[in-house]
Amino acid sequence: MGRSISYYLNEKKSHAATLAFFRIAFGSLMFFSVIRFWSKGWIESLYIKPNFHFKYFGFEWVQDFGNYTYILFILCLIASLFVTIGFRYRISIISFFILFTYVELIDKTTYLNHYYLTSCISFIMCFLPAGSFFSVDNLIVGGKIEKVPSWAVDSLKFFICIVYFYAGIAKINSDWLLEAQPLSIWLKSKYDLPIIGQTLLQQKSIHYMASWFGMIYDVCIPFLLLYSRTKYIAFFFVIIFHVLTKVFFPAIGMFPYIMIFGTVIFFDSKVHITILNKIESVVKKLIIFLNIKSFELVKKNNSNSIHYSTFVPVVLSTFLFIQLLIPFRYSLYPGELFWNEQGYRFSWRVMLIEKRGDTRFKIKDSITGKFFYVRNENFLTPFQIKQMSFQPDFILEYAHYLGDHFKKKGMENVQIFTDSFVALNGRSSQRFINPDVDLLTKTESFFNKDWILPLNDEIKGL
DSSP, rough: HHHHHHHHHHHEEEEEEHHHHHHHHHHHHHHHHHHHHHHHHHHHIIIEEEEEEEETTTTTTOOOGGGGHHHHHHHHHHHHHHHHHTSSSHHHHHHHHHHHHHHHHHHHOOOOOHHHHHHHHHHTTSOOTSSSSSSSSHHHHHEEEEEHHHHHHHHHHHHHHHHHHHHHHHHBBHHHHHHTTTHHHHHHOOOOOOTTTTGGGGGGHHHHHHHHHHHHHHHHHHHHHTTTTTHHHHHHHHHHHHHHHHHHHHTTTTHHHHHHHHHHGGSSSHHHHHHHHHHHHHHHHHHHHOOOOOOOOSSSSSSOOOOOTTTHHHHHHHHHHHHHGGGGGGGGSSSSSSHTTOOOTTSOSSSOOOOEEEEEEEEEEEETEEEEEEOOGGGGGHHHHHHHTOOOOHHHHHHHHHHHHHHHHHHOOOEEEEEEEEEEOOOEEEOOTTSSSSGOOOOOOSSSTBBOHHHHHHHOBB
16 A cells, blocks of 8 residues: 555656646636626725625635725736746746635635635645646746656546535535425526526426436536546536536636636546647747747757655645535534535535525614614625625624724614524525624634524435
C-alpha cells in the first residue's frame, strides 16, 4: 500500500495538456462571467447601492469599497485573462481566487452554489502546474513541461465528482422524489416557453420525470465520466442536462457552462492536445494577419516533467476531505434542514427548496411597552428583503442592525421581535420565528438556533 501511494505521488504522470486546457476553459469562462456581471449592473445593485450588507459568520470584517468596488472587478477581470493565457500563472490564479472570494464575502445575499464552486476550483488551481504548458509563461521561460503529477489532474476530477454526487444524494428526499417539489412549482411557471410551456411543462408526470432524472443523473454521472467506455456518452448527457437547465432556469448563470467545460477534463489527454493545437493554429493565423513575427506557443525544446514535494498533495487532500465532510454538518443540528437551513450552504444542495417568506420586525420599549413595526424597504433592497425573509441567520443579523440603528437614534430599552411566516416547497405558510423571543438577546454562532419554530411536517431523506 505504501509503495503504491509513493508511486502515485511521485512517479505517476499525466500529460500537461489536460491542465492547460482546463486553465484556458476556466479562465475564459471567468473572464466573460465578470463582463456579464458588470454589464447587467449587478456591481452597483448588489454591492454599491445597499446601505447594509449581510455578512458570513467570521467574515464581518469584509467591507465593500463603495464606487471603488469596480476596481476589484477590473483586477478580477485582468487576473482571469492572465490565467487564460498563462501569464504569470501562479500570481494570476492566486490573485483571482482572493479577489473573487473577497467579492463574494462582501454580502452573503448573493450566495450561489456556482460562486462557491468557482472559489473552490480557483483555490485548487493555486496549487496546480496549470501554467507549465501552452502558456505565455512558456515563451518567457523558453521551454515547456509535458508531464505533470497525475494527482494534479485527479484532484480536479475528484472535486467535480464530489459536486455531482453530493448534489445527487441530496435529491434523495421525499419532497424531490415523491412530490416533485420544488420542480413542479418552477416548471409550471415556465408557461411562456414556446411549444412546451403551456402543454408539457404543466403536466405533473413531466415534473416527476424531471425530478427522478435529475437525481439519477447527478448520482451516476461521476462514475460514467470516470469509466473510459462510457465517458463520451456521459458527456453527451452532461451537455443535454445543462443546456436544458439553462433554458428552464436562465437565472442559474454560468453554472451550466462551468460544468460542461469542466467535465472535459475526464477526456483522454489526446483530446486536449488536439484542442490546443487547433487554438495554436488560430492564434498563428491571427499573428500572420496582424503581421507580427510568428512564434510557437509551446517551444519544442527543454521538455521535462515537474516534481512536487508532498506538501501540495497533502494540502489538496485535506481540502478535498473537508469537502466530503462539510455537507454532513447539518446532522449536528436538530430539525428539518430545508426549513432551518442550518448547514445548508456550501453542501452542493442545488435547487432543492422554494421558500417564500414575510418577516416583519417589531421594535419595542421594554419599559413602556410601546412598539412599532419597521418598514424593511427603508433599510434593505428588494433582493435583500426577499432573501432575509426566510433565512434565520439573515433575520438575526438584520435584527441586530436595527437594534444598533435605533439605539443610535436615542431609543433606550430596545427589544426586537418578529412576525415571520414562511412557505416551503408548496406547503402552506406557517410561523417561522418564535414571536416571543427578543432577537437582541441572541447572537450568531455555530450553535443551534432554538428560536426557530419547527416545521409542521417531515421531509424524509439524506
